Amino acid sequence: MALLVSYKQMLEIEPALLYEAFKPEFDKLVIGTLAMPINLPGTNYYFGFQGRKNVLKMLRKVIAERRASSATHNDMLGDLLSKEDPKHSLLSDEEILDQIITILYSGYETVSKTAMMSIKYLHDNPKALQQLREEHLAIRKGKSPEDPIGWTEYKSMTFTRAVILETSRLDTIVNGVLRETTNDIEVNGYVIPKGWMIYVYTRETNYDPLQYPEPFTFNPWRWLDKSLESQNYCFLFGAGNRVCPGKELGIVKISMFLHHLVTRYRWEEVGDAEIAKFPRVEAPKGLHIKITKY
Ligand code: HEM
Incomplete structure (x- = not known):
């Protein structure tokens, strides 16, 4: 769902082509991120590059076809290739490809894993599920x-927003933010020179007991206090002028998913799901559920 929605915004495509040809290669690219940077056959990093190479091949073909045809397309790629907008025609094909991959990548794992973990938390917290269901049935x-x-x-x-924020807090999909230092910065006696790329690790701030009492408890009600979301220390979607531009889109997607799930279905977990939370949130053997009509 997460990939399909982003993909449809970016470029109109047959779902069969997306699932059969594109998704397997794109998944390799995703797995190659947050991987040990060892570029040898057999490693996730290596597969990531293979995936990216194949994804680029498919996207280049789409761009070439679009350039060769006079048909108009009502999607983001159509805008990026539009000759009418001088801003966009300044972009080279390589830059357009980077834009496509950035948007597809950023809205995929973030949304799908938060949706998956919300299913888990709601299953384990019947009171929260009941309140969420009442909100949607109304x-x-x-x-x-x-x-x-x-x-x-x-x-x-x-309450749905509160459930999504609490899920994101407990299962931080994006562990930190990437920045370039604009000055020498001193941290605990060490100097980070100007011009260095640094990864500011924000994950642990989500478990600060001063900000989030009983930090490891799933408590969506804490987010009903509106000020919590706008605090400077809340880094769920980053901060500053690089803050996540897809925040609201991501929350809309997960809200709609939950809306249809809780108003139509009940679910039970099958077996004990093994959930890994670091370096990436995942259920290595899947989060298996049995669904029945509500
Ligand atoms: C639950 C969903 C999401 C979470 C938790 C999330 C989280 C984040 C975080 C923490 C950052 C780093 C921000 C910073 O450097 O300060 C980020 C950046 C970004 N996100 Fe999201 N995101 C989500 C959904 C989305 C969606 C749906 C899109 C849209 C397609 C998106 C597009 C982006 C982009 C393009 C950036 C890079 C911004 C830049 O560097 O200027 N995100 N996101």
Whole structure:
């Protein structure tokens, strides 16, 4: 779902092509990030480069086809290739490819893993699931199953937002932020010279007991205090002028997913899921659930 939505925004494509040809290569690229940088056959890092090479090959083909045709396309790639907008025509094909990969990558694992972990936390916390379900059933009242959700209804999903933020806090998908130092910076007696690339590790701030009492407990209610989300120490989506531009899009996607899940289905976990949280959040053998109609 997460990849399909991003992909459809970026370029119109047949779902079959996405799942059969593109996704397996893109998954290799994703696994190659947060991997030990050892570029030898058999390592995730190596597979990451192979995946990227194959993804680029497919995307270059799409760009070449688009350039050769006069058809217009109502997607982001159509905008990026548009000759009418002088801002975009300044981008080379390589820069356009980087833009595509950045957007597809950033909105994929972040959204899918947060959605997966929210299923786990809601399953383990029936009180939270009950409150979430009530919020969504109230929105569905008087609607037929096909009726879409409007903006005002989305904005009324306050508990859903709290569940998503609490899930993101406990299972930090993005462990930190990348920055370049603009001055020499002294930290605990060490100097980080100007111009260095640094990875500012923000993950542990999510477990600070002063900011989040009982930090390892799933407590979405803490986020109903609106000021918590806007505090300077809240780095779930980064900070400053590089703050995540997809924050609201990500929250909308997960909210819609939860809306359809909790209003239509119940689920039970099958077996004990093994969940790894570092260096990336994952269920190596899958998070298996049995779904029944609600
Ligand atoms: C739960 C979902 C998401 C989480 C937790 C998340 C988290 C983050 C974090 C922590 C950063 C680093 C920010 C910084 O350096 O200060 C970031 C950057 C970014 N995110 Fe997200 N993100 C999410 C969803 C999305 C989505 C849906 C998109 C859109 C396609 C997106 C696009 C980006 C981009 C393009 C950047 C790089 C921004 C830059 O360096 O200027 N993210 N995200």
